[in-house]
Amino acid sequence: KFLRANAARFGGDPDRIAVIGGSAGGYLSMMAGYAPDVPEFQEGDPKVSARIQAVVDLYGPTDLTVPLARINPTVTNFIGKSYEEAPQTYALASPMTHVDKDDPPTLIIQGTLDNIVWPSQSDALAEKFKALGMDYWYDRIDGWPHTLDIAYVNFEHTSALIREFLKARGLGVA
DSSP: OHHHHTHHHHTOOTTOOEEEEETHHHHHHHHHHHOTTOGGGOOSOTTSOOOOSEEEEESOOOOTTSHHHHTOHHHHHHHSSOTTTOHHHHHHTOHHHHOOTTSOOEEEEEETTOSSSOHHHHHHHHHHHHHHTOOEEEEEETTOOTTGGGSHHHHHHHHHHHHHHHHHTTOOOO
């Protein structure tokens, strides 16, 4: 909402907003893209739309309700309660819970050796998009761990892929 309301001030186009993030940033990007109308997450002017035009998720967690996430200290600290105490909060905080056919196109990038955000998280998101007939790209990079894009070879690859994904949706940058 802030970017849209201040687009002229920053020289942006309020109808061409994409979000990108890796790991926790990927999670936040997905939440921005898939839960723009969820009342619990709304702030600011209710007349300004929070909808965005594209999501780029690099190895972000998609479902905090799966057994491994429920006991992960990062997740439990983030939620502030155990899964047993607040299963509805874990569901509300999961991007996967909010995915529907109205969501923006999404690029998912995931390494197969990620032991922080398991590849099954991204796999399940891609399967849901496929089942719903949604616009998405999924690049599952064999043999790479979490933060795979820190390696120059993957940085070049992911940067080019992101540019192409955004360009194909009219959101490209120079």
